[in-house]
Amino acid sequence: MEVLTQAEENYLKAVFKITENDDKAASTNAIAAMMSTSAASVTDMLKRLAGKGLLHYEKHRGVVLSERGGELATNLVRKHRLWEVFLVKMLDFSWDKVHDIAEQLEHVQSDELVERLDGFLDRPQFDPHGDPIPDANGKMAMRKQILLSSLDPKDQAVLVGVQESTNTFLQYLDKLKLSLGTKLQVVERFEYDGSMKIVLIGGEEITLSHKVCENLFVQKTK
Amino acid sequence: MEVLTQAEENYLKAVFKITENDDKAASTNAIAAMMSTSAASVTDMLKRLAGKGLLHYEKHRGVVLSERGGELATNLVRKHRLWEVFLVKMLDFSWDKVHDIAEQLEHVQSDELVERLDGFLDRPQFDPHGDPIPDANGKMAMRKQILLSSLDPKDQAVLVGVQESTNTFLQYLDKLKLSLGTKLQVVERFEYDGSMKIVLIGGEEITLSHKVCENLFVQKTK
DNA sequence: TTTCATTTTTAGGCTTGCCTAAAAAACTGT
DNA sequence: ACAGTTTTTTAGGCAAGCCTAAAAATGAAA
Structure with missing residues (x-):
């Protein structure tokens, strides 16, 4: 190694x-x-x-x-994303605070540590931003995700990921009460500027700009 | 900072x-x-x-x-020992495997991480080797511990720490079924070479060399 | 006190990882 | 195709952290 x-x-x-x-x-x-x-x-x-x-x-x-380089890089991504899950799920960090810390933790060298952490976290498939976590062999689950911007009125969907992970964006989502797993339904699409009015299931109605809709991955539920 | x-x-x-x-x-x-x-x-x-x-x-x-140097060093010890607790308690590592990993984890820079980890672990006072963990202000609990070698026959005690943390020593203790919290009673002391015969409460009788007895911290229970 | 062994410091040199400035190669448009 | 722009590489240099060998300071013993 x-x-x-x-x-x-x-x-x-x-x-x-x-x-x-x-x-x-x-x-x-x-x-x-x-x-x-x-x-x-x-x-x-x-x-x-x-x-x-x-x-x-x-x-x-x-x-x-190279093949070896790809393996090493994939393993780094795996470690980074597992630590992000740990920080959010176990230590209750908000999803916009974990990147920098995971950036340091990913460099800790110990295969056994990664393996045990993975088990402790119940072998998660996605990190707190919805990005897939490679397994020990480098394989990762496919997200069946589409952009929120591609939905039509009346479509129901669940938020499963973000395209952009900047702090400002993530904090904006928090303010809108949007987080991974949030269920929503499209009310209306404004072709003029691409913005959309959506309703959070069990919550309020909000309007999202085209830019935001282009950065949210969802899975259709209906 | x-x-x-x-x-x-x-x-x-x-x-x-x-x-x-x-x-x-x-x-x-x-x-x-x-x-x-x-x-x-x-x-x-x-x-x-x-x-x-x-x-x-x-x-x-x-x-x-210097004072500042002491503060920084104490905080490193705090981080090292907290991570050791995490590795043993949460990830189920054995106590002889955690030092090298904690040595890397202690360098991760994030006060919030340390604070949350401490809370997650329930603010432990001692690490898996029985060493005290400084709190956020650098204060650590005193161990009321004495060396096993200072006990007399019939004394009962509980193992609370080790003086030496080498892998070989810790693995030897595992083999003897001695771990932190193990209760024991002294059967006999051989002045000739300082070795001691002890009985593990609910377990077998073993003989420990003087060298081993000098490296085990216990608290008397009777 | 003087000598000799030990400890500590200095001097010089190496690699890693970064920088700037300048040269070279590759693209672009006409 | 060739002039101008952009990209990439080379060259030279710097700080951190390590090394070895040699010099200087310390201290112990006769």
Whole structure:
């Protein structure tokens, strides 16, 4: 088992995040932006990681994770999300406070710790933001989720995830009394600006901007 | 709140441990031994920490923690021991496996995390090895403990701590079915070599060497 | 007190991970 | 295709934290 520095782990995670949606290579600049560092530092580190066989690097062409690099990155995501569940479920943190702490906890090295934590939490499949948690083999459950913005009037749905996890957004949702598991029904859609009026089941009616609707994952229930 | 590197924190803890029993200054060599590093590296770091006002350093005379240094060191001990409780009580680790993991967890920076963890664990006063856990103000409960080796025949006592926490010792205790909370009675003391025959309440009779008896803290119950 | 062993410090050097500035390569539009 | 822009790499440097070897300070014993 190779042991990586925290910096190396953070770069792996950044490459992972950048490449997981579109399957193009991650560019030096994109990585630099995500890590808030200079492109020169990124080039340095990419060479190191390529030397360790964790990613495939070709000058001026960006990088892709190797199989081993992907495994390590997936395991980091697993650890991060498990710790987030712990912080929210067991220590009662609000979902907008857990990211930074999980960012530190994910670097703790102990496979047995992860395994026992997973068991203690009852092998959760999703983290507090609705993101799927990879299992010990790196497999993760698929969310059958769609964007709230794609629903039509009268559709009923349950909130299962957020696209964006910034503090401001999460805190705004709290203020609206929207959290994972909240059931809702669409009342009306305003084509003019894409905003929607929805009613929280057992609660009040609220109007959400298009921007908000585009950042909420739901599952239809009717 | 000053933020220290993990290396700086580890040095603080080492000085703390060395100076907590005898109130003499910690010597460069003693610190080097505890940190498994060279005396030269220690000198480097002591200058850094003295520069930050965390300890008092005089060439060739060793160091003592400053008030602030002591506070930081105590808080590290608090975090370490709280995480050990978590690992043993919640994740069901055995007491000889938790030190290295707690050593990593103690460096996670978040006062709120420590506070919530403490509450979640029900504000424990002692860690799985019987060592006292400082509270948020740095105060810790006194153990009314004595060494098993100081007991006389017929004395009854309960095991409340260990002097030494090496893996080999803890595993040996497990094999003897000795754990914190185990009640026992002294049967006989052999002055010749200091070994003792004791009986575990509700269990078998065992003989412990002087070395073992010198490393077990007990509280008399009769 | 003087010598000798031990402890501590200094000096110089290494890697990691970061920086800026400048050079080189790759894209873009005409 | 080539000029200009953007991206990426190279070069050189810095701080942290470690190392070894050598010098200096301390202290113990004769």
